Amino acid sequence: MSTTQTNKIETIKATATKINEVDFDNLSFGAVFTDHLLECDFINGEWQQPVIKPYAPLLLDPSAKVFHYGQAIFEGMKAYKDTNNDIWLFRPDENYKRFNSSAVRMAMPEVPEFVFIEGLKQLLKLDEAWVKNGNESTMYIRPFMIATGAGVVANPSEDYKFMILLSPAKAYYSGEVKVLIAEHFSRAANGGIGAAKAAGNYAGQFYPTSLANKEGFQQVIWTDDATHTKLEEAGTMNVFFRINDTLLTAPVSERILDGITRKSLIDMAEKEGINVEVRPVLVSELVEASQKGTLKEIFGAGTAAVVNPIAGYSYKEVYYELPKIENSFASLLKDKLTSLQNKLTEDTFGWTVKV
Template sequence: MKSNIEIQRIEKSKIDSVDFDNLPFGSVYSDHMFVCDFKNGEWQTPTIEPFAPISLDPSSKIFHYGQSIFEGMKAYKDANGNKMLFRPLDNCKRLNKSAERLVIPQIPEDIFMDGLKKLLEVDSDWIPTNEGSSLYIRPFMFATGNGFHASPADEYKLVICTAPSGAYFAGKVKVLIEEKFARAANGGVGFAKAGGNYAAQFYPTQLAIDKGYNQVIWTDDNTHQFIEEAGAMNIFIRINDTLITSPTSDRILDGITRKSILQIAEDNDIKTEVRKISVGEVVEAAQNGNLKEMFGAGTAAVISPIAGFGYKESDFELPELENPFAQILKKKITDIQTNKTEDPYGWRVFI
């Protein structure tokens, strides 16, 4: 059943003021946003309205107890003007998985998908066609119910905002393997896209930046001996011709790009292993020349190559390869996302 969505269009679009040839990531916003409130035990009539500030009471529980989750998605437009999403139902399911963990009411798939598609129809002109660009989509849900008592809120808000964006990262990054701080712990919320997960990353990441690195490689919370994630992304490590990534858990996000990479790699005769990988194994592989590649994987960057890493006051550089897995896999994923090739997996969803 289609959701009944009220549409309030902006009086005058600001699109003519945007330089689509020079888009920063996630800081230029489209004309409209999708909003749906949860009150009196049920989701209310959703609206599409002009992008504008949100007014909240100072006692809203989002400010006090951090019930806030989000997703990251992209919309694309091909040369013929076709508009498409990439695995959007996976984002909806993961949003609801995060919601369950933070005791936020789950959003029905029809409200999410109908609202998302209608928003992209209304703001269709904001989907860039420049190579490497896309319309970044940020769904987020947070507590709006009031009260200083430490308990789940009784009211919530789902918002979907969009931002035409260029590439997330430029060039390769240099990372520091973390030896003290942990991104997440067993039994915690590391698998959820909770805002607090990312806030907690900022301090150790800044310490790494102060040392001359771009990002942190997170290790397990108990021993700091096993590789887990790369900054805000899943991580892949290539030793010889095997691509290795850590298994998902309470601590590791079940990345949609991660799952896509594993499937495409398998179908293109790239050997993969999903297993724990120790820092010692990575360092040894770097020392003996068997470490060929490391890269982060996530919605924003798709794949972000790592040029080198630091560990225990030592730095290790990765080799420059002529045809790296990162380049092969990124092209195959982005070609599916942008309708440049067949999609044997049914991941591409036309709007």
């Protein structure tokens, strides 16, 4: 390995690459990682020098607090390569702000902007051959932080590890998606950590989702914890509903993640002249719209899938099929957003950042 110093980020290059072993046309989402990662430790109240180094397993003390008390947060981002082979990030400042908001909520230290943004850019430059061209090819980016302090006393860790992984990706979901509206389980509660991208939020979803899977549904639309009357998120995504020609989505709250794709789609829809209402959406309202034939679309929105149309939903053991329509809002907004992200159209919002 060769070691170089770049500003304040140490770089240790791998002696060999794995890229020739990868079938980029048949990628399973989140299963393949590039040659390098970024690592930075928080020790004795200070962030240490970040290092970009070869991808390898971690060695952690068995009593590390991440294993016992769940101090773990992450982000989901993507990088895109345009026709000039330049690499672009999409709204990385929003991911950075949300990551540190999650850190504060989980009693973890905030990560310096230089480590997060500049570290990510240098990591992408080093592994730029892994970022492929094309509207269906992206580089999924996973920044995360875990508590590494040793000991099983129930208090916040004193030591932490921040890392960034890169994973070349194709589509996240494939095939038809049917959802079950939650009547008992909740994703999050008022006063809880639903607005943070905390690992435990996702662990808590696995069991009710597995129950839905057994009934033939791919995901769950989560409802509020108190009354189960308000529609909140779909699976691991924010969710939109189209009734007639109005697009509805729930406001962000302590229970609902402030999705970057969500807020981008709202801005794009409004620019396209689509009427958007950000307000609580009731289950009863959805069922009534289905019965009247005014419910046109439901789709999830998130970094991994971008926009994921939903074919139908079940509530109280009644299944409601959604109509198959041409010129859907879902397809329009997905095309507009992915074209912008891939620099195929002009970014009039100023959301893309060159690496």
